[in-house]
Amino acid sequence: EVQVVESGGGLVQPGGSLRLSCSASGFTFSTSSMHWVRQAPSKGLEYVSGISSNGRATYYAESVKGRFTISRDNSKNTLHLQMSSLTTEDTAVYYCVKDGYRGWFDTWGQGRQVTVSS
Amino acid sequence: EIVLTQSPGTLSLSPGERATLSCRATQSVTGNFLAWYRHKPGQAPRLLIYGASSRATGIPDRFSGSGSGTDFTLTISGLEPEDFAVYYCQQYHTAPPYTFGQGTRLEIK
Numbered sequence: 001e002v003q004v005v006e007s008g009g010g011l012v013q014p015g016g017s018l019r020l021s022c023s024a025s026g027f028t029f030s031t032s033s034m035h036w037v038r039q040a041p042s043k044g045l046e047y048v049s050g051i052s053s054n055g056r057a058t059y060y061a062e063s064v065k066g067r068f069t070i071s072r073d074n075s076k077n078t079l080h081l082q083m084s085s086l087t088t089e090d091t092a093v094y095y096c097v098k099d100g101y102r103g104w105f106d107t108w109g110q111g112r113q114v115t116v117s118s
Numbered sequence: 119e120i121v122l123t124q125s126p127g128t129l130s131l132s133p134g135e136r137a138t139l140s141c142r143a144t145q146s147v148t149g150n151f152l153a154w155y156r157h158k159p160g161q162a163p164r165l166l167i168y169g170a171s172s173r174a175t176g177i178p179d180r181f182s183g184s185g186s187g188t189d190f191t192l193t194i195s196g197l198e199p200e201d202f203a204v205y206y207c208q209q210y211h212t213a214p215p216y217t218f219g220q221g222t223r224l225e226i227k
Contacts, residue, residue: 044206108164
């Protein structure tokens with residue numbers, strides 16, 4: 001079964017840092033681009049960041065550029081999102097997403113809550 | 119950046135009826151690189167349609183996608199109880215960051 005499972009996140013104060021991880025199974029992780037998508041309370045889906053299969057190309061939404069860093073470890077089938085300088089606007093459920101080949105998202109994790117609050 | 123606008127914001131229908139959801143882009147989505155997702159509360163979003171009209175694995179044929187250029191449509195024929203959810207379109211025409219529409223809420227009338 002193709003599966004991605006997020007871990008990490010939680011509650012952090014404004015200005016703090018958090019790291020999300022995503023463990024992949026059931027598919028060849030090293031050949032799949034991966035992404036993070038989030039949903040803030042009562043809002044829609046928002047693209048956050050993406051990384052190519054070999055990790056050489058990374059992409060970020062303007063809202064997180066310079067604060068978030070996406071990375072991957074193909075030897076461990078793991079995706080990471082390092083988040084720093086967090087603000088209350090970053091409060092959301094964060095989803096790890098597998099790219100379906102050309103940019104559609106064919107597998108989603110259950111999501112991980114990140115809450116930024118003092 | 120391609121902006122996607124979905125309409126209507128909310129659609130109220132009864133089980134068994136047909137739903138028609140629209141997604142309009144501010145510029146042409148060349149190659150029909152457009153996907154649709156269904157998102158139920160507390161669950162992960164699920165891919166329904168990619169390439170504007172191709173059904174994803176396991177998606178029943180009551181879901182169909184159409185359109186090209188800047189105007190795309192998701193049609194659900196014969197609404198089932200599990201179809202009442204929020205639907206999003208997403209474009210992947212340009213390199214990331216990709217963009218989503220703001221969503222259409224499909225509710226039971």
